[in-house]
Amino acid sequence: MSGTGSSGTSGSPTAPRGAASGGAPTLPPGARSRVFQGLTAAAARGRFELQQCAHCQAVQYPPREACHRCLSTELPWTLQTGAGELIAQTTLFHSHEAFFSARTPWRVGLIRLDCGPSVVAHVHAAVGAAPARVRIVARLDRSAQAVLVAVPDTAAVTVIEDGKLAEILLPAGG
Amino acid sequence: MRTPAHSHVRRARRRRAVTARRQRYTQAVVTTPVTVPYVRYSNHGAHWFAARALAGLLEGSGLDKADVDGLCLSSFTLAPDTAVGVTQHLGLSLRWLDHIPMGGAAGVVALRRAARAAQAGDAQVVACVAADTHQPDTLRTTVAAFSRFTQDAVYPYGAGGPNASFALLTSYYMRAYGAKREDFGKLCIAQRSNALSFPHALLREPLTLEQYLAARPIAEPLCLFDCVMPCAGGEGFLIMRPERARDLGLKSASILGTLERHNAFPEDPIQMRGGWALDREALFAEAGVRHEQVDFLQTYDDYPVISLLQIEDLGFCAKGEGPHFVRSHTFTHDGTFPHNTSGGQLSVGQAGAAGGYLGLTEAVRQLTGTVLGSSVRDARIGLVSGFGMINYDRGLCCAATLLAREEA
Numbered sequence: 375m376s377g378t379g380s381s382g383t384s385g386s387p388t389a390p391r392g393a394a395s396g397g398a399p400t401l402p403p404g405a406r407s408r409v410f411q412g413l414t415a416a417a418a419r420g421r422f423e424l425q426q427c428a429h430c431q432a433v434q435y436p437p438r439e440a441c442h443r444c445l446s447t448e449l450p451w452t453l454q455t456g457a458g459e460l461i462a463q464t465t466l467f468h469s470h471e472a473f474f475s476a477r478t479p480w481r482v483g484l485i486r487l488d489c490g491p492s493v494v495a496h497v498h499a500a501v502g503a504a505p506a507r508v509r510i511v512a513r514l515d516r517s518a519q520a521v522l523v524a525v526p527d528t529a530a531v532t533v534i535e536d537g538k539l540a541e542i543l544l545p546a547g548g
Numbered sequence: 549m550r551t552p553a554h555s556h557v558r559r560a561r562r563r564r565a566v567t568a569r570r571q572r573y574t575q576a577v578v579t580t581p582v583t584v585p586y587v588r589y590s591n592h593g594a595h596w597f598a599a600r601a602l603a604g605l606l607e608g609s610g611l612d613k614a615d616v617d618g619l620c621l622s623s624f625t626l627a628p629d630t631a632v633g634v635t636q637h638l639g640l641s642l643r644w645l646d647h648i649p650m651g652g653a654a655g656v657v658a659l660r661r662a663a664r665a666a667q668a669g670d671a672q673v674v675a676c677v678a679a680d681t682h683q684p685d686t687l688r689t690t691v692a693a694f695s696r697f698t699q700d701a702v703y704p705y706g707a708g709g710p711n712a713s714f715a716l717l718t719s720y721y722m723r724a725y726g727a728k729r730e731d732f733g734k735l736c737i738a739q740r741s742n743a744l745s746f747p748h749a750l751l752r753e754p755l756t757l758e759q760y761l762a763a764r765p766i767a768e769p770l771c772l773f774d775c776v777m778p779c780a781g782g783e784g785f786l787i788m789r790p791e792r793a794r795d796l797g798l799k800s801a802s803i804l805g806t807l808e809r810h811n812a813f814p815e816d817p818i819q820m821r822g823g824w825a826l827d828r829e830a831l832f833a834e835a836g837v838r839h840e841q842v843d844f845l846q847t848y849d850d851y852p853v854i855s856l857l858q859i860e861d862l863g864f865c866a867k868g869e870g871p872h873f874v875r876s877h878t879f880t881h882d883g884t885f886p887h888n889t890s891g892g893q894l895s896v897g898q899a900g901a902a903g904g905y906l907g908l909t910e911a912v913r914q915l916t917g918t919v920l921g922s923s924v925r926d927a928r929i930g931l932v933s934g935f936g937m938i939n940y941d942r943g944l945c946c947a948a949t950l951l952a953r954e955e956a
Contacts (some may be wrong), residue, residue, distance in 0.1 A: 403692065410700045434941060436701035442814075461818055462723075464708070464715035465768040471686040471707035480706040483715045484941060486817040492941055494705050494716075504723065521704055534701045 400473040402542060404517030409437040412451045417512035417520035420546060424491070428454035435491040456510035459526055463497055463504050466503040477538065485510060485524050495522040499536045502526075514544040570834065576663035577790045578951065580608040581909035581918070583748050586897045590681050592941035594625040595637050597679035597782035597899075602638060605675050605784050618644035618671030618787075622654035622678040622901035624690050639781045644671035651936030652848040652944035653808070654678055655905035660806040660949065662787035672788065675816070679782035681902025687778050697940035706817035711775055713938045714851040715767035720818050720851050722769060725868040727858035729769065732852035733760040733876065735887070736773050736894055737848070738879035745893025750779055751898040760918070770910050770940055773894070775934050778849045780789035781899030783909050788943075799916035804835035804929070804950040810946050822935060823946030835950040839863055841949070843927040844886035844914060846907025847895050848935040854943070858933045862948060881922040889914060890921055908949075915953040928953045 406414070416423035427441040428434045428448035440447050463483040469475045483497040484507055493510060501508055507527035515521045523539060525531050534540045582604035584597050598621065604672045606613060612773040619642050622629035629637070631647035642735040644665050648654045655678065662674035693699060706712060721727055737760060743749035755773060763772035781889075786798075793800040807830065809823025832838070845864070847855040856870035864885075877885040890896060890910040893903045911930040929952050936945040 402709055403699075405693070405699050405703075407696050407700050436697045462716040462720035464712055464719060464770075465765075466706045466708045466712055466715075467709060467765045467767065469707045470691055470709050474706045476709075480708075482705045482708065482712055482716075484720075484818055492817050494702050494941065496705055504719070515704065517704075519704065 378433040399518045400471070400476070401410065402473050402515045402518055402519075402521075403471060406519050407437065409439060410520070413437060413512060414514065414518075414520040416451055417514055422454050422456045422510060422522075423451040424454050424489070425449040433487075433489040433491060435487075435493055454487070454489055454510075456487070457527070458485045458493075458508055458510055460484075460497065460501060460504045460506045460508050461486050463491075477542070483524055493522050495524045496539055496542075498523060498525045498531065498539060500531055509546045515542050516544060518544065549725050553685070555801065560717050571667075572834065573660075573663050573667065573803035573806070575667040575789055576787055577793050577802055577923055577954070578659060578663075578785050578787055578880040578908075578912055579793050579798045579800035579916070580605055580622060580786045581912040582784045583609055583909060583920075584679065586748055586779045586781035586899050588750065588777070588779050588897075589683055590780035592681055592780070593685070594623045594679050594900075595629070595634060597681060597780060597902075598623070598634055598677050601679055601782040601784035602675055602679045605677075605786055606763045607858075609786055609796055611673060611796070613640065616640065617642055618662060618665055618674030620646045620648060620658040620676040622648045622650065622658065622904065623680050624651070624900040625680045625682070625686060634787045642671075644674065650904070650934075650945045650947075651901055652850065652904040652943070653934035653936040653947040654901050655908040656806065656932060656934040656949045657808055657945070657946035658905075659785075659787065659803065659908065660947075663803055666787050666789055672785040672792065675784060676740050676787060676905075677782065677784040678899075678905040679899040680780060680902055681870070682778050682780040684758040690860055693938075695939045698938070703938060705784055710850065710938055711770060713941065714853060715770045716941070717819055718851065718853040719769050719775070721820065721856070723819065725871055727856070728851075729761060730757065732774060733757050733858075735849075735852045735855055735879060736760055738883065739888045740895045741880050742889050742922060744897030746890040746896065748920070749891045749895050750777060751891070751895045770851065774851055774905070776893045776898035778895035779899050781897065781902050783899070783902040783905035785905075785909060785912060792822050799918060801912050801915040801951045802954055804837060804952050805831045806947070806949040807831040808916050808947045809947075811947060812945070819942035821867060822857055822858070822943065824858060824933065824948055825867075828861065828863045828948070831948060831950065837929055837950055841929050842931050844881075844889055844924045844930045846888055846930065846932045847892070847910050848904065848907065848933055849888055850898060852894070854935055855887070858935065862931065862933060873916040881924050886924045886927075889924055902938055904934050907934070911951055915951055
C-alpha cells in the first residue's frame with residue numbers, strides 16, 4: 375500500500391497521559407528487528423551509532439543485513455556526529471497507538487544526515503521550522519528501544535528540556 | 549567486497565551484452581472490469597471479496613470457472629493465506645498463479661504480467677483480482693507490521709501510519725514547489741464531483757473548497773479530505789488473447805505499453821519523484837503515443853500530493869510545475885484534463901489492494917463504453933498509473949500503462 379491511510383478519530387484530549395482510555399498503562403511500539411538491537415545497545419550507552427560498511431564505508435539506516443551499496447555483510451556499528459538537516463516535518467493529530475493518541479499533537483520530522491541516510495525522528499520543541507540544522511541523538515524510549523531525536527544544532531540544548539519528549543524517554547544512560 | 553580477479557573481463561562482457569528487444573502487447577487484451585461494492589467495515593474475510601470478484605468476472609464474461617487457468621491476486625488481509633490458499637478455497641485448478649504484494653501498483657503490474665502469460669500461451673484466461681476486508685482494527689495491525697523498516701524506523705515515531713509519511717512528503721513538496729492547500733483541494737474537489745455519479749463511491753456528498761480547507765487536521769499539512777478512507781471491497785478484470793475476447797463477444801481495451809520500476813532514485817533525500825520519471829519515455833515510445841493524445845489519466849491517489857508527482861513524472865508537466873498545472877486545468881470528467889474519473893480512492897474509498905486496481909477498472913470502462921458514472925467524451929487513449937508500498941520513507945513500486953479503445 376502506499377497507503378492504507380486513515381481518517382480515524384484522534385485520541386481523546388482528556389485521556390490521562392500514558393494511559394489508554396481503559397486506564398491500563400500503554401507503551402510506545404516496541405517491536406524491532408534483531409539487527410536493530412545494535413542501535414539500541416549503543417543508545418543505552420548514550421551513543422548514536424549506525425552501521426558503516428567495512429568495505430565501501432557507506433553509512434546506512436534503517437539497519438540492514440547487508441550493505442545496500444556493495445552487499446558486504448561486515449557492518450560494524452560506528453559512532454556518528456548526528457549532524458543533519460530537518461528537511462520536512464509534520465505534527466500528528468491522529469495516531470494508531472493509544473500511547474501516542476494520548477499525546478497528540480506530536481511532532482515528527484525527516485532529517486537528512488550529513489553522513490548520508492534520511493531518518494525519521496521525534497523533533498524537539500526548540501527546533502525551528504524546516505529547513506533547520508539539527509543534531510540527531512539516540513535515546514531509549516519507554517519500551518526500552520532506541521529512538522532518534524532531532525535536537526537544535528546547539529550544544530546547550532538537551533532532550534530533557536522538552537518536557538513532552540522527556541516523558542516518553544527513559545532517563546539518559548551513558 | 550573483494551574485487552574479483554577478472555573483473556575487467558566481466559566488465560567487458562557486460563558492455564557487449566545485447567539488450568533484448570521488448571515485445572509489444574499485441575496478443576493480449578484487458579476486459580470485463582468488475583467492482584465488488586465497497587463497504588466501510590465488513591465481517592467477511594478477504595476471501596469473500598475475492599470470491600465475489602471472481603464470480604463477477606465469470607458472470608460478466610460467460611466463462612465457466614474451469615475456463616480460468618490463471619490467477620493474479622493482491623490483498624493485504626488474506627493472512628495467513630497467500631494466493632496459493634485461495635486456489636483451494638475457491639476450488640480453482642490453475643496452471644499459472646501469481647501473488648503480487650505491491651499495493652497501489654498491483655493493478656498495472658498484474659495486467660502486464662498476465663498479458664505476457666496470455667500472449668505466450670502459459671495461460672488462456674487470467675483473472676486479475678484485488679480484494680480486501682476492513683474491520684475496525686485492520687488498519688492498525690496492517691500498519692504496525694507493514695514492513696521491517698517501518699517497524700524499526702517509522703512506526704515508533706508517533707505511529708501515524710501512511711498519513712504521517714505523506715504529510716512529510718506533502719510539506720516538503722509545498723515548500724519546494726510553492727504548492728498551496730488550495731491546489732490539493734482542487735484535485736480533491738474535482739474527484740468528488742466525478743464521484744457523485746459513480747455508484748460504488750462511498751463518499752458522494754459534494755465537497756466545497758471551504759469544507760476542504762476547514763476540515764480537521766490529521767497530520768499537518770494533511771487534513772481530513774486529503775486522506776483516503778479505508779474500506780472493504782474488491783476489483784477485478786480478465787486478461788486473454790484478443791481472438792478469445794472476440795469469440796466471447798467481450799468488449800476489451802488494448803494494451804499499448806507498460807512500465808514498472810521499483811526503488812527508483814534511492815539517493816534522493818526525500819521522495820519528490822518516482823520511477824515513472826525513469827521509464828516514461830520508453831512507455832510513450834513503445835505505445836507510439838504523444839501526451840496530447842491521452843484522453844484521461846487515472847493516478848493512484850491515496851493523498852493528492854502523489855497525484856501531482858505522477859502528473860509531473862509521467863511527463864504532463866516539468867518537475868515542480870504541478871501547482872501551475874493544477875491552476876491551469878480542470879479535472880472533472882468533462883474538464884481540460886480528465887483525472888480519476890470515478891472519483892479516485894479519495895472519494896470511492898481505499899479497499900486495501902483494490903485501491904491499486906480502481907483506476908484500471910475505471911479506465912477499461914471508459915475505453916469500452918461501459919462507464920458506470922460519467923463518461924469522458926470520445927475517450928480513445930487512457931493512462932493508468934500505480935504507486936505502492938511505503939517500505940520506509942517513500943513508495944517503492946511505480947507502474948503505468950497506456951490503454952486504448954479497440955478500433956472496430
